[in-house]
Amino acid sequence: MTTSSNGDQEITTKRSAGGGGGGVILGLDGGTTSTVCVCVSASLLSSSSLCHRQIPILSRAIAGCTNHNSVGETAARETLEKVMAEALSKADSNRSDVQAVCLSVSGINHPSDQQRVLEWLRDLFPSHVKLFVENDSVAALASGTMGKLHGCVLIAGTGSIAYGFAEDGREARAAGAGPVLGDWGSGYGIGAQALTAVMRAHDGRGPQTALTNSILNMLGLSSPDELIGWTYADPSWARIAALVPIVVSCAEDGDELASKILRDAVQELADSVKAVVQRLGLCGEDGQALFPLVMVGGVLKANKSWDIGKEVVDCISKVYSGVHPIHPEVEPAVGAAMVAWTRYVKASQCDDGS
Amino acid sequence: MTTSSNGDQEITTKRSAGGGGGGVILGLDGGTTSTVCVCVSASLLSSSSLCHRQIPILSRAIAGCTNHNSVGETAARETLEKVMAEALSKADSNRSDVQAVCLSVSGINHPSDQQRVLEWLRDLFPSHVKLFVENDSVAALASGTMGKLHGCVLIAGTGSIAYGFAEDGREARAAGAGPVLGDWGSGYGIGAQALTAVMRAHDGRGPQTALTNSILNMLGLSSPDELIGWTYADPSWARIAALVPIVVSCAEDGDELASKILRDAVQELADSVKAVVQRLGLCGEDGQALFPLVMVGGVLKANKSWDIGKEVVDCISKVYSGVHPIHPEVEPAVGAAMVAWTRYVKASQCDDGS
Structure with missing residues (x-):
């Protein structure tokens, strides 16, 4: 071994x-x-x-x-x-x-x-x-729950989704419909908003932003016009989401547009969780019951000073004070194995008993 | 003949x-x-x-x-x-x-x-x-200008762009960077916002809207969940833009969310034109000079009561009173032929003269 x-x-x-x-x-x-x-x-x-x-x-x-x-x-x-x-x-x-x-x-x-x-x-x-x-x-x-399907999970990586299970097995989800259908809290959503801000600054529709130089430098381009060709050369969502660290870095350096993009993303992510909690009644009748919120994905990882995950929890806790954030110590694939094992054991016991 | x-x-x-x-x-x-x-x-x-x-x-x-x-x-x-x-x-x-x-x-x-x-x-x-x-x-x-490259054109079909030429040949454009880069005034943008509104109503993040039944009926789907599969089954932008008439129809029937989507699109389109006019100085030094605004594309065609094109012109004329809207009587391909002919004659004259 x-x-x-x-x-x-x-x-x-x-x-x-x-x-x-x-x-x-x-x-x-x-x-x-x-x-x-x-x-x-x-x-x-x-x-x-x-x-x-x-x-x-x-x-x-x-x-x-x-x-x-x-x-x-x-x-x-x-x-x-x-x-x-x-x-x-x-x-x-x-x-x-x-x-x-x-x-x-x-x-x-x-x-x-x-x-x-x-x-x-x-x-x-x-x-x-x-x-x-x-x-x-x-x-x-x-x-995050060691295999127990209860509570809510918020994933914000390239995509974003909030998904929850009540004790009685009811499920609910919010967002998770991909970039065309408005997942603006996702890494892709943040990256696309940053690119849009650069285009708007370039053609005079919007204010100047530090995102322009940061993004062009990272991508090795000389003008925002070249961003159009770059964007559509490859339909992969992940390469747009890979711009998130630049947006965070510009926000940490005080760029107002970058900060606004992150604040909007926080609001979107918190709204997704609140919708799931509300529909499943995870907050109990008085709205104050404890429930786990498992937080997964690169967007929710802590940064130097702009911590998206912390901001999302703060935003949710203003409405549902019982929110209990969990940053899992195992990766989701292990969670999948635990789900398979739990159900396998249950199914085996049923088979034995029948 | x-x-x-x-x-x-x-x-x-x-x-x-x-x-x-x-x-x-x-x-x-x-x-x-x-x-x-x-x-x-x-x-x-x-x-x-x-x-x-x-x-x-x-x-x-x-x-x-x-x-x-x-x-x-x-x-x-x-x-x-x-x-x-x-x-x-x-x-x-x-x-x-x-x-x-x-x-x-x-x-x-x-x-x-x-x-x-x-x-x-x-x-x-x-x-x-x-x-x-x-x-x-x-x-x-x-x-719209019978071959003369002066003034501004606003196209809003599947995509959207504002493009202008000054008398001295300077060019400027705004928007026209496709759906990922924030062309929210385009047919695609309007359609994507409508789909997003349906998803948000469905999962509890947003208010209910008449768009849900109208869009599901048109597409022959039974639940908003099926919209995700429908959306990503085909990457063509045109099929998202084909939802515009439904959004207009819902807005005309008083749906608040559909109206908001159209009002936002009007603002986006007007902002694009204003950016071009400003950069090229088409409005003259006093800001009141006459300039042609050629309006092209299905989104700008008049509807029963919600006329996006008219709203865009109203919005621009509040800032630039000299805006002169033109709805072309020939199609853009004929415009392209006139551009080719004008330049061909000019080049031939240069060739003869040299």
Whole structure:
């Protein structure tokens, strides 16, 4: 057995085939930029081990985007297959060892999306394997609550979404509809607003901003006119979202337009969470009940002085004082594995009992 | 010779090869949705004939989008070649009859764009043919000023742009940077805002709106969740812009959100024109000089009671009372032909004089 470190999280790599004989579980987190797959030992997981330091992670693999809305169905499917094969190979396992898979991926917005992706997985695994397909926010929530689906998660990376579960299993979401449909709190939304501010300053519709020089320098362009060609040369949302650190940096240096873009994003993100909390009644009858808010994604990470995540929590707590922010110590793919394991155990118990 | 009618405009179809022996001129207007090519007789055009009813149009052909930012370079080039071949064939002409071509197409935002598209054309025609490549707003302006490049044009179709020329030849533009870079006054912008309003009403972030039922009915969808799949199934900007009539209709029926979306679009469009007028000094030193504002595109066409074009002019005239709106009687492709002809004659005179 070897132990390696992956950021905050320890990966315990077991070199026994098939996860110690009891099979393995795959947890996948497919965001708008990349897809992570972890392989955990099914036999070594137990409810008492759901503390993040004891999760028996055998391996981890990473690949590109698997949101079919963003990269198309063929590419999404190929990437998915590849990342699972790599994770299994690194764990000295193969498909026949797999007991359950939870794929939590962005772009799952409707039962028909879920059904289609389930069929992709069904083609790859024998019929006894338990398969679960969810929106990527489910894994993110579970990563902060150690597998329990209760509370709200706010993801703000390239895309943004708020997703929640009530104790009785009801679900609600807000935003998460991608850039065309107004996810202005996302990294993409912040980047696109920054580019727009540069264009407006350039053609005289808007005030001058430090964003102009900062963005042109970063992209190696000499004039805002060239931004048009740059923007449409590649439809990937992630490269627009990659401008967020520049916007934060300009805001920290006092640029008024950059600050306004971030304040607007904070408002959008807080509105998404408030809509979910309201619909599910997570705040209780008096509006003051405690509820977990799992915070995930690069946009919510703390910066030098402009901390978007902190501002979002402050904004929510003015209305719902019981908000309890959680910054997960494991990554969403591990959350997906915990969801798969919980449901697998439950389904096995049902099978045994019937 | 036969005469047929095309909307407001008469097309005089001459069946003599090569436009009466003096060759032909091609004018092309490439918008974000379609491309129109007209073939006019070079010998029958004269400065005295620049009244729209006497323009010797031999033929007209129409094809898909030729904006390389929207459909990619290969598709744009193929469509361009096809639409010119069709116009020439309909005029009983061929490439060897062509004296000059003006291609005025959206997506030309930088000298490097212009150079690339010029090279496509250069591959198709002998070296003596005069070739001109411009942003699509140049043809639109010329269609309202009978070929004279002075004043401002506002285009609001699928995309939007304000473009102007001063008497001394200086040019300026505002907006026209596509949907990612904040063209919120465009048909695409209006459509995307309407879709966003539906999503916000659905997930509890925003108020209810009549847009929800109207849009779902038009698209044959049963729930706003299905809008996400619909939106990203096809990256074409035109299908989002096709929602504009629904937004206008809801606004006319009193829906507050639809009205707000249109009011915001009016402000965006007026701001674009004002920026161009200001930079070029089209309003004169006292700010009250007369200047033409050519208005082109489906968004600016009059509706039952909510007239976006009229509202834009009202908004501009509060600042620049000399604004003189022109709704062209010929289409932009004819404007492109007039630009090609004017420059061709000028170049020929220079050649003769040297």
